[in-house]
Every structure is written in structure tokens, then in C-alpha cells.
Ligand SMILES: O=P(O)(O)O[C@@H]1[C@@H](OP(=O)(O)O)[C@H](OP(=O)(O)O)[C@H](O)[C@H](OP(=O)(O)O)[C@H]1OP(=O)(O)O
């Protein structure tokens with residue numbers, strides 16, 4: 195019989211966090227079917243209608259063409275099923291199915307969702323509350339494993355510490371379609387440039403020290419530096435959970451830089467988990483994360499998927515207009531010489547090539563926005579038959595079993611390509627103004643010549 199969550203079940207779910215699009219709750223009840231699970235509920239803008247449109251296909255005709263190989267996705271009539279199939283059928287094979295948990299759909303009543311909306315509001319950051327609310331028109335939510343804990347029974351009641359990293363784009367574009375006046379993009383990370391716009395818009399209070407190129411570098415030292423920088427300025431890129439409770443970073447959004455009080459309380463929280471022979475627990479924990487990111491090589495795969503965007507938005511936008519058979523508004527606004535360059539080569543390619551460029555661009559956009567969760571439990575034995583890997587920490591002489599999962603592998607809609615182009619131009623413009631024309635003085639040493 196199909197399970198349906200009703201109003202009475204709402205008390206068993208507690209606020210865990212949220213991003214721009216979804217609210218996440220963890221299960222605190224006693225039903226074996228939900229222990230160790232989280233629920234992900236889509237949100238809707240305060241004044242926007244529900245994203246669920248009755249009796250209309252979820253995907254546009256062009257999107258159905260784009261994703262035609264994912265047959266179940268294209269055939270689904272339900273928005274939640276379309277998104278779930280995208281994660282499973284498109285992102286799963288690219289990133290490795292063992293790192294991707296698309297979850298299952300569970301039916302919910304409108305009353306259940308209304309109750310959840312009421313009970314979580316006081317835990318949510320006010321900016322998120324003002325922007326969006328639970329979409330109570332949904333019939334389904336996704337239930338998936340809680341990646342801040344190990345599956346029930348497998349951790350022998352040992353403490354579980356997990357880290358969530360939103361790495362963002364890990365490479366510098368090389369595309370010849372990048373306009374000359376935007377050449378700064380070829381030697382400054384998108385993350386760094388976006389920081390300038392975010393600061394300007396007061397979305398953040400200070401520039402993050404984090405450089406994605408360090409995290410994706412494959413060098414243990416640079417990965418370690420990236421972790422230290424994420425720890426110093428977590429924003430919405432870094433969180434740490436102990437047994438499912440947040441101990442560092444912003445709940446439901448970003449946070450400002452880590453101060454002395456936060457550092458001390460974090461150090462205290464690590465007491466039952468990290469036993470250093472010398473130095474602080476925090477330093478050993480950062481080493482553990484760096485060692486694991488390096489050892490697992492899981493970011494290599496993510497980087498390959500991000501690099502499916504090989505033309506940059508300044509190239510992909512032309513293929514997008516080809517694919518929609520619409521006049522290219524970008525070429526219309528370019529001066530003749532530049533338009534000629536872009537139009538000639540891209541507006542004359544076959545339709546299936548345009549489709550491929552657009553499709554790969556959207557897949558890469560998902561890979562640039564997802565997060566990675568790594569969970570650790572201390573262990574004294576290494577079970578050779580275990581499905582998990584393990585890592586040894588010389589500084590604590592401890593062994594940890596770990597698992598890695600990607601989360602937030604959501605479908606990016608076709609129409610967002612126009613927004614991506616606009617935002618890209620805005621970011622470069624703002625960064626160029628801040629840098630006062632001398633871009634290189636804004637580039638951190640480790641991004642130069644990479
Ligand atoms: O465009 P970006 O790089 O700012 O990414 C957006 C994220 O901003 P960030 O810079 O990570 O703080 C943004 O995150 P926040 O809301 O800032 O936490 C969302 O992840 C957004 O995705 P979507 O609109 O929910 O599908 C993200 O939008 P997409 O570009 O991935 O569609």
C-alpha cells in the first residue's frame with residue numbers, strides 16, 4: 195500500500211536546512227521506514243504561483259528533445275518525478291551512481307505541508323522566509339538518506355562527523371568565444387569575481403578566502419589550503435555536522451567569517467571525535483578532510499562534468515538561440531566584427547550540435563552548483579568487505595571510515611540560459627570596476643597561471 199504522510203506525521207520532521215529552491219527536514223520519529231532519512235520539499239516564491247501546473251507537460255517541447263535519452267524523465271507527468279529521474283538517469287552515470295542518491299517519492303497531503311510550513315518558519319533565516327515558502331500544492335516530496343549520519347546499524351553508535359562543501363566552478367574557461375573585454379574570466383575564477391558582486395549587493399559581508407582551483411587541484415597541500423579558507427569564511431560553501439546537528443556554518447544559508455568564539459566552540463565540539471597527539475582538534479580535522487578529498491579523487495569526476503561547459507556561456511548562448519530557432523539577441527547587440535566571429539562559426543552548426551552544446555552546458559551548470567557531503571566515523575578495525583573506504587590520520591593515529599555523496603543535483607531549466615548570460619555579464623562588469631581596470635591585482639596568487 196502506498197504511504198501517504200498526513201498532518202499527524204508533521205511532528206516527526208525537524209528543520210535541517212535549505213537552499214534557494216528546497217527545504218530539508220530530518221526524521222526524528224520511530225518509524226523504521228524513515229529513520230536515517232531526510233525529506234526535501236520544493237519551495238515557491240512568496241508571490242509566485244505554485245510550480246505545479248495541472249494538466250500541462252512539465253518539460254517544454256525543446257526540453258523533451260534535450261533529455262530524450264532519459265526516457266522515464268521525459269515520460270513523467272509529475273514535476274517531482276522529472277527532477278528525480280534527472281538526478282538518477284543523467285547525473286548518476288556521470289558522477290558515479292554510488293555517490294548519487296536520487297531518493298524516492300513519497301505522497302503527502304496538503305495539510306501535512308501546511309503544518310510543516312508553520313512549524314519550520316521560526317527556524318528559517320529571515321531572508322529565506324521573505325523569499326519563499328513551502329509549495330503546499332505538491333503531492334509528493336523526495337525522501338533520501340540523511341548524509342550527515344551513517345546508515346542505521348552500520349556505525350556501532352560511534353559519533354559521526356560530516357562536512358558539506360559547495361565547491362562551485364573548479365576551472366578557468368579557455369573558450370575563444372569569450373569577448374576580449376571579458377578576458378579577465380580566463381585568469382580569475384568565477385567564484386572570486388562573483389564575490390565582488392555579492393559584496394557590492396551586500397549579500398555577503400566580506401570576501402571569501404576560498405579559491406575553488408585549490409580544492410580541485412589534486413594537490414594535498416592546496417586542498418588543505420582550500421579547507422582552511424572555507425573554514426575561515428564558510429559563507430554557503432562549508433558546513434560541519436556532528437551526529438546530524440550543525441556545528442559550523444550557516445543553517446539554511448550563508449554565514450560570515452569564523453570568529454574566535456565560533457572557533458573555540460568548534461574545537462570543543464570535536465572532543466569526542468578527534469584525538470590529536472599534538473596540535474588542535476580543528477587542525478587535525480581539516481587535515482582529515484583534505485586527506486579524504488585527495489584520497490577519494492571524487493572531485494576529479496565532478497570537474498570533468500563541470501568541464502562539459504567548454505564554450506563558456508558566451509559561446510553556449512548562440513547555440514541556445516539556434517536550438518530554439520530564435521534570432522540571437524546577443525549577436526544583435528554585438529558590433530559587426532565581433533558578431534561575424536560568433537555568428538559565422540556557431541550559428542551555422544547543425545541542430546544536433548547546438549542541442550549537444552546546450553545539454554552539456556545545463557549538465558555542467560548542475561555540477562557547478564551541487565554540494566558534496568563527506569561523513570566520517572572513527573573506526574579501529576578495517577572490515578575488508580565494507581562498502582566504505584577508510585583513511586588513516588597520522589596526526590591523531592586514528593582511522594576513519596568515510597562515505598561521500600553529492601547532493602542538490604537538480605535539473606537547470608532551459609530558459610535559465612538567458613539569465614546565466616545576463617548574470618555573467620553583470621559579474622564581469624562589477625569585478626572589472628572593483629579591480630579598477632587592473633584585474634590581476636584582484637587575483638589571489640594561487641589562481642595565476644593555473
Ligand atoms: O548562479 P550562482 O553561481 O550564483 O549559483 C546559484 C547559487 O548561488 P551561490 O553563488 O552558490 O551562492 C544559489 O545558492 P544560494 O541561494 O545563494 O544559497 C542557488 O544554488 C542557485 O540555484 P537555483 O536557482 O536554486 O537552481 C544557483 O543558481 P544556478 O546558477 O546554479 O542556477
Ligand SMILES: Nc1ncnc2c1ncn2[C@@H]1O[C@H](COP(=O)(O)OP(=O)(O)OP(=O)(O)O)[C@@H](O)[C@H]1O
Pocket residue numbers: 210211212213214215216217218232234338339340341342358433563565601602604
Ligand atoms: N541528503 C541529505 N542529507 C543531509 N543533509 C541534506 C541532504 N540534502 C540536503 N541537505 C541539507 O539541506 C540543505 C539544503 O539542501 P539543498 O542544497 O538540496 O537545497 P537547494 O535549495 O536545492 O539548494 P540551492 O540553493 O543550491 O539550490 C543542504 O545545504 C544540506 O545542509
Ligand SMILES: [Zn+2]
Pocket residue numbers: 511512515522523524525526536537541
Ligand atoms: Zn549569436
